[in-house]
């Protein structure tokens with residue numbers, strides 16, 4: 001096991017400065033509060049077997065993220081909480097019934113793909129842009145401005161010569 005030096009850091013929950021002895025991100029106070037809250041949730045589930053996640057959330061004030069984490073940590077078994085009885089609502093994109101989040105799994109995958117592609121396009125643009133140094137960019141800008149200015153003065157010159165007159 002790696003040896004961790006105590007580290008001074010801000011608590012991820014309350015922001016207070018504390019000494020992390022083993023790389024923890026949350027201070028002692030918040031950890032105790034969290035534990036007490038978790039115990040409350042576990043007690044509710046034990047006293048009310050077969051509750052839906054929604055019922056647990058409403059009764060204890062726990063959010064879904066926390067309950068999912070507790071399930072993953074094995075604090076209570078999936079069987080103790082029913083997911084089947086959960087109310088469903090339509091996916092924002094395709095309307096398929098879902099029980100959590102905003103989009104169904106398919107739409108989420110599509111969305112992720114689109115975001116990735118957009119990010120890749122951005123990367124390419126940034127790379128191309130970086131090829132030009134600031135000086136070069138200023139030069140290019142000045143050149144464009146000069147072109148525009150000379151075109152304008154050409155038009156003005158022709159105009160004063162009467163080239164735009166209809167007769």
Ligand SMILES: [Zn+2]
Pocket residue numbers: 011012013014015016026027028029030031
């Ligand atoms: Zn804290």
Ligand SMILES: [Zn+2]
Pocket residue numbers: 091092093094095096103104105106107108
């Ligand atoms: Zn969908």
